[in-house]
Amino acid sequence: MSFTQLQLAAPILRAIAQCGYTEPTPIQKQSIPEILAGRDLLGSAQTGTGKTAAFMLPVLHRLAVLKKGPKGAPRVLVMTPTRELAAQVIGATRDYGRFLRLRSAVILGGSAYGPQFRDLGRPIDLVVGTPGRLIDHLERGSLDLSRLEVLILDEADRMLDMGFKEDVEKVVAAAPAGRQTLLFTATLDRTMENLARRLLNDPVRVDIAGRKPTLDQIAQRLHVADNVAHKKRLLQHCVEADELRQAIIFSATKRDADALARELAAQGHRAAALHGDMSQGMRNRTVRDLRQGRVRLLVATDVAARGIDVPGISHVINFDLPMAAEDYIHRIGRTGRAGASGTAISFASNGADVQRLERIERLLGECLPQVEIPGLEPTRPLRRARPAGKRPGRSGGKGYGGFKRGKGKPGTQRRREPVVEYRSCKGGTARQG
Known part of the structure; x- marks a missing residue:
């Protein structure tokens, strides 16, 4: 299978080609069609398998169709447990969305508020952030999730390990009930399965990691x-x-x-x-x-x-x-x-x-x-x-x-x-x- 068979928008396919990729990885093959179809998804994959592109490519496909909205109200929100992972997601956004007219912001704890208020003070398509600072902006009213179409929890297992369960639940409560939710985790245990049951609506499950948690190479x-x-x-x-x-x-x-x-x-x-x-x-x-x-x-x-x-x-x-x-x-x-x-x-x-x-x-x-x-x-x-x-x-x-x-x-x-x-x-x- 090639990326062209996934029927992604032409600007995204062009960006993928410039990045030097020709064939999707297994998690991309299984996840992208389901996400494009609007399904909630529970993805379990080992690190280094192309997980970030598995959710960013179909999300960028959605954002390729422009919709004007109010300030500080993203259509897509990606939550990550750490600033480094958020930076990785933003990097993927820039790589694959380089030919799109995309307005994005990264909202991280430990960073200055000024640029974040500036980014959220205008219409925006995509926000990537860490839980604590996202909750801060929600409570200040600078972040509005009323028009959110897709919520992505990346490395959700780590977010729970780091004590962000309450923050995750606050974000979910502020988002529309009819949103699409994508939950990705490196480890899939009973705690993660319970979280998935609460957050996801009739999800498709993609398990690339299997039960052996390390990479053979x-x-x-x-x-x-x-x-x-x-x-x-x-x-x-x-x-x-x-x-x-x-x-x-x-x-x-x-x-x-x-x-x-x-x-x-x-x-x-x-x-x-x-x-x-x-x-x-x-x-x-x-x-x-x-x-x-x-x-x-x-x-x-x-x-x-x-x-x-x-x-x-x-x-x-x-x-x-x-x-x-x-x-x-x-x-x-x-x-x-x-x-x-x-x-x-x-x-x-x-x-x-x-x-x-x-x-x-x-x-x-x-x-x-x-x-x-x-x-x-x-x-x-x-x-x-x-x-x-x-x-x-x-x-x-x-x-x-x-x-x-x-x-x-x-x-x-x-x-x-x-x-x-x-x-x-x-x-x-x-x-x-």
């Missing part, structure tokens, strides 16, 4: 560390790998993200931090530097990195494991985008990491293959409470043979070393090969 590995200092030595080794083009390194706290970025920069790496305490302008510049290659290593917190879509991200490194297993899926989805291959590396130590790791492996239904790097082996194994899933076989394919050892005297040539891979399930580790 992402090679996942686990390194066991004795302590934080050991993690830092492992990280130094990993970021020196020739095959690592760009990486997002996840840290548990904003303070740790800043400190780790400074340490990496002091080692000579092009590193920067990204977290919620940074101003919106600084965050935008950091993401732009990442896209343009000026930043090779981005140390980020979960919320800040949500929605980042940079094709050059070859690796995701979990310096700290996430508290919620679902966040692991969202993290590693920053690599392996749009069918490309990627690598996800996780560090774990005894203590709280063990429970977090076991929750992740239960969600995956399998263990993360444990890899040891010669010279950086842990002195003690992880003390697991129970088996986490099926025992992995030989990983094959991408190994860590290309990594350079972080040892040797300064100025000496570093050797490429093979690695020894182990099983990571119960009963300690068993040597493979």
Whole structure:
């Protein structure tokens, strides 16, 4: 199937062609005809599958037919959990709607009110925003949802995780009952199904993700560390790998993200931090530097990195494991985008990491293959409470043979070393090969 067979407006097809796309992805093939037909939709898709275009293309098709309306009253509203994801949606709007006469605005918390009041002070077609600031404008009367035709909740699971349930319900209550509602989520659990039943009217369900939550093209590995200092030595080794083009390194706290970025920069790496305490302008510049290659290593917190879509991200490194297993899926989805291959590396130590790791492996239904790097082996194994899933076989394919050892005297040539891979399930580790 080609995009022309989806019967989108000619200006949109022209923009798609200029972007270099010829065939829709599976979620686009299934979603676009249903959205064009006016159906409510519940979409579950892994990150990097073309989800944003799956709803933006048919929405832009609708907006290609101009309708004049009152100021501050959009025809389409897209709600996202984070500013970065909102920026991604606006970017898609500009790419695919470049040949349309489209009036859009982005309404984000942490940004100045002046430009937002200006944009909402005139007729507008599309608004993309985060829940808190949208509610603020609703209460001020600067945002009017009385003529809303389409409401889109992007990454609705994350919005609930971040405590935006009440804000979502307020927006829904302010929108017309006859609107079309599209709900997209990376994970589809009972909570999301209950939300869908309340918000959607006879929806069509598109489930591209299936029940296995990770992407097959992402090679996942686990390194066991004795302590934080050991993690830092492992990280130094990993970021020196020739095959690592760009990486997002996840840290548990904003303070740790800043400190780790400074340490990496002091080692000579092009590193920067990204977290919620940074101003919106600084965050935008950091993401732009990442896209343009000026930043090779981005140390980020979960919320800040949500929605980042940079094709050059070859690796995701979990310096700290996430508290919620679902966040692991969202993290590693920053690599392996749009069918490309990627690598996800996780560090774990005894203590709280063990429970977090076991929750992740239960969600995956399998263990993360444990890899040891010669010279950086842990002195003690992880003390697991129970088996986490099926025992992995030989990983094959991408190994860590290309990594350079972080040892040797300064100025000496570093050797490429093979690695020894182990099983990571119960009963300690068993040597493979």
